[in-house]
Amino acid sequence: MTYDVAIIGGGPGGYVAAIKAAQRGLKTILFEKEKLGGVCLNKGCIPTKALLKSASIYNYAKDSKKYGIHYDNISFDWTTVMEHKEGIVDHLVGGIEMLISANKIELIRSEATLINKNTIVAKGIEYIAKNIILATGSEPVLPPIDGIQHKIVITSDQLLQLSKLPEKLVIVGGGVIGIEFAFLLNSFGVKVTIIEMMDSILFNADQEIIKAVTKDLTKLGLTIITGAKVKKIQENSVLYEKDNKEFEVSAAQVLISTGRKSAVNIEMLEKLGIVHSRGMIQTNDRLQTNITGLYAIGDLNGKSMLAHTASEEGIIAIENICGEDKHMDYSGIPQCIYITPEIAWVGLTEQEALKKELDIKIGTFPMAANGKSLIEGETSGFIKIIADKRYGQVLGAHLYCSHATDMIAELALAMKSECCIEDIADCVHAHPTVSEGVMEAANAVFGHAIHKL
Numbered sequence: 037m038t039y040d041v042a043i044i045g046g047g048p049g050g051y052v053a054a055i056k057a058a059q060r061g062l063k064t065i066l067f068e069k070e071k072l073g074g075v076c077l078n079k080g081c082i083p084t085k086a087l088l089k090s091a092s093i094y095n096y097a098k099d100s101k102k103y104g105i106h107y108d109n110i111s112f113d114w115t116t117v118m119e120h121k122e123g124i125v126d127h128l129v130g131g132i133e134m135l136i137s138a139n140k141i142e143l144i145r146s147e148a149t150l151i152n153k154n155t156i157v158a159k160g161i162e163y164i165a166k167n168i169i170l171a172t173g174s175e176p177v178l179p180p181i182d183g184i185q186h187k188i189v190i191t192s193d194q195l196l197q198l199s200k201l202p203e204k205l206v207i208v209g210g211g212v213i214g215i216e217f218a219f220l221l222n223s224f225g226v227k228v229t230i231i232e233m234m235d236s237i238l239f240n241a242d243q244e245i246i247k248a249v250t251k252d253l254t255k256l257g258l259t260i261i262t263g264a265k266v267k268k269i270q271e272n273s274v275l276y277e278k279d280n281k282e283f284e285v286s287a288a289q290v291l292i293s294t295g296r297k298s299a300v301n302i303e304m305l306e307k308l309g310i311v312h313s314r315g316m317i318q319t320n321d322r323l324q325t326n327i328t329g330l331y332a333i334g335d336l337n338g339k340s341m342l343a344h345t346a347s348e349e350g351i352i353a354i355e356n357i358c359g360e361d362k363h364m365d366y367s368g369i370p371q372c373i374y375i376t377p378e379i380a381w382v383g384l385t386e387q388e389a390l391k392k393e394l395d396i397k398i399g400t401f402p403m404a405a406n407g408k409s410l411i412e413g414e415t416s417g418f419i420k421i422i423a424d425k426r427y428g429q430v431l432g433a434h435l436y437c438s439h440a441t442d443m444i445a446e447l448a449l450a451m452k453s454e455c456c457i458e459d460i461a462d463c464v465h466a467h468p469t470v471s472e473g474v475m476e477a478a479n480a481v482f483g484h485a486i487h488k489l
Contacts, residue, residue: 038164039065041357042156044148045171047074048343049334051132053169053350058139060358065165066141067148067158072132075173075335076343078125079193084216086121087196088374091223095376099413112224114201121196150304153327167329167357170317171350174296174335181208181292183269189290192217201226202288206274208266210237212373214293215253219375222258229259229285231276236262238373242385242434244400244420249379249436252416259285298336313338321363323353331357340369368451372441377403377414380444383432383451386422395425399457399480403437405487406476407468414438419477421447421457428456428481439470446474457481 041057043050046068057064071078090112097110136143148158150170156163176191178184190198192213205221207214210232222228230237236246237260250260264278273286298315311318311326316338323331331353334346348364355362373379389396400420403409409417417436424431433447450460460478465471479485 038166039063039142040165041065041167041169041354042163042165043067043169043171044150044156045074045173045334045336046072046132046136046143047171047173047334047346048076049173049346049350050074050169050171051136052347053171053333053354054141055135055139056351056354057357058141060354062354062357064139064141065144065163066136067144067146067156069145069147071129072136072143073125073129074171075175076346077128077132079196081343082128083121083125083196084192084213084220085374086124087117088216088220090117090120091220092376095223096413102413114224115199118198150308152308153330167331169323169331169333169350169353170300170325170336171333171346172299172336174341175299176292177295177297178292179208179294181266181269184292186269186271186290188271188287189269189292191292195291203227204286204288205229205291206231206285206287206289207291207293208274209293209295210234210239210260210262211293211295212238212371214291215249216374217291217293218258219253219256222253222256227257227259229287230261231264231266231274231285232260232262233265234262238379240385241371241379242381242420242432243387244418245379245381245434245436248417249375253375296335296341298338300336321365322356322361323349323364324356339364340366342369342371345369365452368448370441370444370448372444374441377417377437378440379436380440381432381434382444382448383430384422385432385434386420389422389431394431396431397423397425397457397481399423399477399482399485401473401476401480401485401488403470403473406437406470406473408470408472409437411468412438412470419473421460421474421477421481423457423481428458429454430457430460433474435474437470437473443471443474446471 040062042065043054044067054066144158146158148156204227207230210230218228264276266276268275273284275284302315305312317332319332319337333349335341352362352364370382403417404415409415420434422432430450457478465475476485
């Protein structure tokens with residue numbers, strides 16, 4: 037049987053592409069060897085955020101007296117925390133299965149192998165498709181560190197299955213994943229040390245965000261060591277080098293959080309002549325590979341390893357398969373970090389704008405001056421908007437506040453629709469809301485913020 041489109045991988049890129057293809061009337065088949073939802077739903081976004089929600093509630097409970105709420109003997113049950121996480125994951129996986137069935141997509145629960153640009157083999161059966169989308173996701177990177185084979189070493193996949201919490205944890209890598217897990221485990225009483233090779237954590241974030249987050253995390257009791265290289269992992273400690281000196285920090289477990297790599301058979305890519313860079317399949321902005329009719333989306337092409345990027349790429353790939361001329365724009369993709377307060381940004385950082393020699397104006401607004409932030413007890417952050425000085429076009433936005441991950445959509449839309457900063461400043465925002473800070477930051481670009489000295 038021949039299909040219009042076959043998709044290998046049922047993550048946020050693959051299953052969304054399959055549903056979009058079915059909606060467009062294409063005969064569609066989807067291959068997934070594990071659970072639908074991919075890394076995001078089963079080993080990443082959803083389970084991590086479920087655990088962070090438990091941490092947030094626990095933190096509020098510990099600090100409830102200032103709200104006039106009194107508890108005795110505040111405690112948590114890690115087993116129940118994990119069960120709650122699993123319940124959410126199972127519910128969402130079941131929802132995707134219902135969507136696949138309702139859209140009459142043929143689902144093959146098996147590992148699939150690409151034989152050529154039109155043929156896939158699974159369970160010994162050949163499947164022919166006019167177009168094929170590769171969406172096999174990613175897996176944690178394990179750097180060549182001496183002692184990385186020790187039992188105390190875990191990846192993010194394994195951390196999400198921990199039956200009990202360690203007393204001390206060293207996290208190798210201070211990127212988004214490392215910071216989220218650091219905040220999570222610190223909230224539950226684990227002594228956390230972050231060792232980052234770069235000069236700062238979250239190196240691709242705006243410098244003002246980095247400075248504020250580093251200060252707040254340190255206040256919470258985390259130890260953050262930057263500009264350091266891990267030299268060796270021992271049975272109960274980690275050796276690292278900083279400023280040409282060697283140090284040792286004790287650890288019950290070590291989380292390796294140094295990034296992810298594409299989950300693909302490189303030998304297969306070489307055999308089929310698919311152009312790649314260390315396993316990251318090269319695609320154009322229509323998600324096409326160098327092989328006609330073969331597409332690669334999500335973490336597999338490595339352009340933006342985020343679930344919402346994968347979903348959008350899947351939709352654009354299908355639209356191009358249907359004969360349209362759609363192009364992926366990576367400049368306006370929001371990035372989010374779900375600690376407390378949340379962090380979110382879109383577009384250029386101030387440093388990137390200055391490096392491009394752009395003539396910019398910047399508006400900031402402190403959350404300590406926002407009524408809703410005061411109510412919620414989260415006042416340490418700010419909202420920052422970067423605009424083109426001449427035309428007022430929004431070039432970037434950086435939020436460090438409660439609900440930042442929800443509010444960033446307003447600024448992403450402003451960028452996509454090429455709004456001027458005046459459009460945001462003139463838009464009435466409800467009171468009291470944290471989103472008023474966006475309006476105030478927009479006004480601050482002109483020096484006209486109402487609630488800022």
